[in-house]
Every structure is written in C-alpha cells, then in structure tokens.
Amino acid sequence: MESVIRPAAAATLYHAQHCQHRYGSRIGAAVLTSIPRHPAARGQFLRPLTTKTAHQKATRKTRFAPRAAYQPTSASTWIISDGSVSADKEAIALAKALSLPWVIKRVVWRQGLQWLPIPFKKLIMDYHHVVNRKQTDKLPWFMKGDPLTAPFPNYVIGSGAKTLPGLLQVSRMSGRASFSAHIHFPALPFIHFDQVFLQRHEVVVQLAGLGLMKDQKNYFRINSTLNSITSKSLELAKTNALERGLLPGSFFSDSSHKGSKSPIVTVLMGGPNEDCSHNTQRMVSRLERLVDVQNCRLLITYSQRTAENTKLAIRQFQDRIQDKQKVFVYDPMKPQQHPQQTSGSSSIPDSTTLMTWANTPGPSGVLGFSKENNPYEAMLALADKIVVTADSVAMTNEALATGKPVYILGGELARGKLKVFHRYLADQHVTRAFRPGRVPITPLPSKAQAGNDTADPLSYPGDHPPWNQSLAGQGPAEAKKIAERLHVMRESRIAGRRIPDHVAEATC
Numbered sequence: 001m002e003s004v005i006r007p008a009a010a011a012t013l014y015h016a017q018h019c020q021h022r023y024g025s026r027i028g029a030a031v032l033t034s035i036p037r038h039p040a041a042r043g044q045f046l047r048p049l050t051t052k053t054a055h056q057k058a059t060r061k062t063r064f065a066p067r068a069a070y071q072p073t074s075a076s077t078w079i080i081s082d083g084s085v086s087a088d089k090e091a092i093a094l095a096k097a098l099s100l101p102w103v104i105k106r107v108v109w110r111q112g113l114q115w116l117p118i119p120f121k122k123l124i125m126d127y128h129h130v131v132n133r134k135q136t137d138k139l140p141w142f143m144k145g146d147p148l149t150a151p152f153p154n155y156v157i158g159s160g161a162k163t164l165p166g167l168l169q170v171s172r173m174s175g176r177a178s179f180s181a182h183i184h185f186p187a188l189p190f191i192h193f194d195q196v197f198l199q200r201h202e203v204v205v206q207l208a209g210l211g212l213m214k215d216q217k218n219y220f221r222i223n224s225t226l227n228s229i230t231s232k233s234l235e236l237a238k239t240n241a242l243e244r245g246l247l248p249g250s251f252f253s254d255s256s257h258k259g260s261k262s263p264i265v266t267v268l269m270g271g272p273n274e275d276c277s278h279n280t281q282r283m284v285s286r287l288e289r290l291v292d293v294q295n296c297r298l299l300i301t302y303s304q305r306t307a308e309n310t311k312l313a314i315r316q317f318q319d320r321i322q323d324k325q326k327v328f329v330y331d332p333m334k335p336q337q338h339p340q341q342t343s344g345s346s347s348i349p350d351s352t353t354l355m356t357w358a359n360t361p362g363p364s365g366v367l368g369f370s371k372e373n374n375p376y377e378a379m380l381a382l383a384d385k386i387v388v389t390a391d392s393v394a395m396t397n398e399a400l401a402t403g404k405p406v407y408i409l410g411g412e413l414a415r416g417k418l419k420v421f422h423r424y425l426a427d428q429h430v431t432r433a434f435r436p437g438r439v440p441i442t443p444l445p446s447k448a449q450a451g452n453d454t455a456d457p458l459s460y461p462g463d464h465p466p467w468n469q470s471l472a473g474q475g476p477a478e479a480k481k482i483a484e485r486l487h488v489m490r491e492s493r494i495a496g497r498r499i500p501d502h503v504a505e506a507t508c
Contacts, residue, residue: 073177074151077102078170082162085304086225086394090183091159093226093475097483098155107145107166118161118187125168143169152178155486159183168192179490181482183226190216195489197222197482199393201421217504220485225397227475234381234402241378250325251299251382265296265458266383267409268399269314270392271305275418276410278389283409284313289436291326294457299379300329303392330375380404385458387434390414390422400430403472407434407458429468432459 077100079091095102137149143165152174158167171180181195185206196219272278290296386399390411399406411422425431
C-alpha cells in the first residue's frame with residue numbers, strides 16, 4: 001500500500017510546487033487545498049498529475065474571486081450607518097464638508113455575528129468573497145440593511161466599528177474606486193481603508209498598544225469629535241425651540257443674564273459602557289445639590305444608551321421637585337407629541353405625530369434623528385454651564401464646542417482610553433470634575449474681580465486655573481481640514497501622482 005500512495009503524494013507535491021512558481025505561495029496553497037482526494041489513497045493507482053490537462057482540471061475546480069474591476073463612481077457620498085446617533089453626526093459633518101450630495105445607508109452585521117471579534121468577522125468576509133465569484137446587488141449572508149448597488153459614490157464614510165461591513169463591501173465592489181474613510185479606531189490593519197481618522201486618546205491608547213503595527217501611515221489625528229456646532233447654529237436652535245415650544249418658556253426669560261441668581265445647567269446623560277460604569281445614586285445626589293443647595297435650574301437630556309434605572313432615579317428626583325420650571329427632562333427615545341399637535345385635536349394620537357429618536361426618518365429616508373424637533377442644541381445654547389457624563393466622548397466634545405464651562409460627571413469611574421481622554425482635558429484646564437459643594441460657595445470679591453474662579457460651586461474647592469476654551473468651535477474646522485485632505489488624496493490617486501508632502505507628512 002505504501003508503494004501505491006507514494007506516487008500520489010509525489011504528484012500532489014509536484015503540483016503544489018508548480019502552482020507556487022506560477023501563482024505565488026498563497027495561491028499555490030489554495031490550489032493544493034482544492035485538489036480532490038487522489039484515487040491512489042483509495043487503493044487505486046493512477047499516473048501522477050503531471051499532464052497539462054490534469055493541471056487545468058484541478059485549477060478549474062478552484063474558485064478564485066477575481067479582483068473587482070474599477071467601477072465608475074458618481075459625484076456623491078455614502079454614509080454607512082449602524083443606527084447610532086453620535087456616529088451619524090460625525091459622518092454627516094464630514095459629508096457636508098465634502099460639499100457633495102450625501103445619503104445614509106444603514107448596513108450592519110447579522111445578529112448572530114455580533115459576539116465575534118472584528119478580525120474573525122473580516123475572515124468571514126474574505127472567505128465569502130473567495131468562494132463566491134459573482135458579484136450581485138444582493139447583500140452577503142452576513143450583512144443586512146439597505147442595498148449597496150452601483151453607481152458607487154466618490155466617497156464612503158463610516159464611523160465606529162459596527163459600520164465596517166458596509167464600508168468594506170462598498171470598497172471591494174467598486175474596485176477601490178470609492179475612497180473609503182473610517183472615523184475612530186477600526187480594530188483592523190489600516191491598509192483595508194484609504195484613510196483612518198483617530199482622536200488623540202485613540203492614538204495614545206489603542207494605536208500605541210499595537211507595537212510595530214503602530215507605524216501605519218494612512219491615518220490622521222484629529223483633536224475633536226466632528227460636529228457642526230457653531231455660535232450661529234446654537235442661536236438658530238434656540239430660536240427654533242422657542243417657536244416650536246420644545247422647552248418651557250421660563251428657561252428663555254433669564255437666559256441672557258449670566259451669573260443670575262438661578263443659572264441654567266444642562267446635563268447630558270449618557271450610559272455605561274465597557275470603559276465607564278455608572279453610580280446612579282451618586283450621580284442623582286450630585287444633581288440634587290444643584291437645585292437644593294446651588295439654586296440652579298436643570299435641563300436634562302438622555303441619549304440612546306441611558307439605562308432605565310438611571311431614568312427611574314431621575315424621574316423620582318423630578319417628582320420630588322414637581323416643578324418643570326426648575327427641572328426639565330427630555331427623553332429622545334420616548335415618543336414625543338408633535339409641537340403643532342394640540343391636546344384637543346384628536347383623542348387618539350396618530351403615529352405620524354409621535355416623534356422619537358428611533359423612528360424619525362433621516363435625510364435619506366432611513367432611521368435617523370429629528371433635529372427640528374429635538375431640543376438638544378437648544379439646551380446647549382441656553383446653558384450657563386454644562387455637565388456631561390464621563391462615558392460619552394461625542395457629547396463632551398459637543399459641549400466643549402460651545403465654549404461654555406464643562407464639568408465631567410463620574411470621571412473617577414472611567415477606565416482605559418476614556419481615562420486618558422478626560423485626564424488630558426483636565427490637564428489642559430478644558431474641563432473640571434463635577435463635585436458640587438454641600439453648602440453655597442461664592443468667590444471672594446478680590447479674586448472674582450481678578451478673573452480667577454477659585455471658588456467654583458460646581459467643582460471641588462481649591463485653586464482652579466482659568467478656563468481654557470481652545471476647543472470651542474473645533475468640530476467644523478476639523479471637518480473642513482479632513483475634507484480638503486480627502487479631496488487631495490483622491491485626486492492624486494486618480495491622476496497617478498504622489499501625494500503632496502504637506503499632506504503626506506501631516507498624518508499625526
């Protein structure tokens with residue numbers, strides 16, 4: 001039997017070496033694994049696979065996925081969305097800066113694949129494209145959402161790891177003609193994208209932890225979360241909220257009087273994640289001091305990730321106050337009656353009159369958020385001071401974009417990259433820890449006249465340096481800078497020229 005198997009093994013080895021010489025080691029290995037079991041292994045002896053006909057037959061059995069041909073693109077931008085409002089806002093800010101028509105495509109992983117690490121998901125994608133030669137308009141089995149069909153856009157943007165399937169699919173189907181840009185750390189080698197944008201804390205923690213892999217050149221460091229908040233947009237949001245009645249009218253009366261007896265504090269409430277936990281009782285007790293001790297009025301808004309126990313605790317606090325002129329809470333995930341809908345117009349409200357963050361059509365007709373009926377930016381505009389939970393990087397940067405004092409709630413519970421993020425902001429005197437005093441604190445007259453806020457009633461006692469407002473309005477400026485970079489890089493690729501030095505050297 002040994003003499004029978006030896007010729008088969010020799011033929012297989014010769015065939016693999018021939019394929020390695022002709023196609024390369026990786027393709028040769030694929031051809032080797034695709035050869036059917038030799039008859040000699042079943043006790044039948046045939047001559048070795050050395051003929052040209054046998055070689056071509058074995059090659060045809062191998063399913064190689066050819067490289068997708070370069071597809072002509074249309075002058076547009078696709079935003080790959082996973083339904084996250086904060087991620088959509090960043091991608092939309094970049095799409096607007098590109099000055100092209102943009103559309104949102106919601107594409108996510110299948111439910112059964114959510115628990116897999118991202119590198120394993122990438123292996124599933126690669127295996128699928130190797131096994132399936134034909135490219136159809138139908139989404140692969142591991143993806144669900146909107147169709148991704150030609151004509152493909154000039155740019156495709158994704159924000160967050162959950163947008164990777166749609167981003168990689170468009171890039172592959174277009175033959176890399178669609179310039180792909182990913183915002184935040186993708187947990188994959190950057191070679192799969194045309195450009196990656198990382199914030200400072202992601203470069204320090206996640207990129208530096210890769211060792212030699214940190215020397216990836218196609219990334220650009222940004223200082224702030226991309227947003228469209230400016231002084232003009234805040235004024236428009238405040239006017240819109242007043243006209244539509246999105247907020248109680250009492251918050252508009254004294255909004256222009258800074259340092260009045262009853263200042264307005266806006267609280268942006270996020271939710272716990274893998275890098276930050278919440279102590280609900282401690283959070284609510286500190287908010288109670290703002291009303292009971294510091295005589296503040298509160299505007300509280302939730303996010304998509306706010307936990308139900310946090311909402312319940314704040315609802316109990318609101319019931320104790322029983323005064324919407326002092327404490328107003330907005331829940332974007334709860335159906336809200338349209339401002340123009342009167343209570344006596346209909347006994348049963350129609351579904352079209354209920355506005356929620358989850359079911360409101362966005363600009364492309366997919367799930368998105370209603371900016372006209374959401375008082376979020378109006379709350380930022382009315383605030384004298386802003387409090388943000390430590391779990392949200394996006395809301396922190398949006399609060400900093402207003403140029404108002406920002407306090408971090410629960411920063412002592414942050415870990416990993418969030419801890420580095422908040423430590424940097426505190427060291428730069430951009431934010432302060434939110435620890436309101438148990439007794440009213442007023443600054444000394446001499447130091448108050450000198451402009452040194454040593455006695456901050458919303459932070460711990462001590463000598464506080466002056467506020468650093470260098471990040472105010474940085475979001476639109478960062479988006480414009482990134483858009484100019486993408487235009488230059490894409491035009492250089494199309495023309496076959498080298499990227500200009502001032503662009504290539506500005507990677508970080």
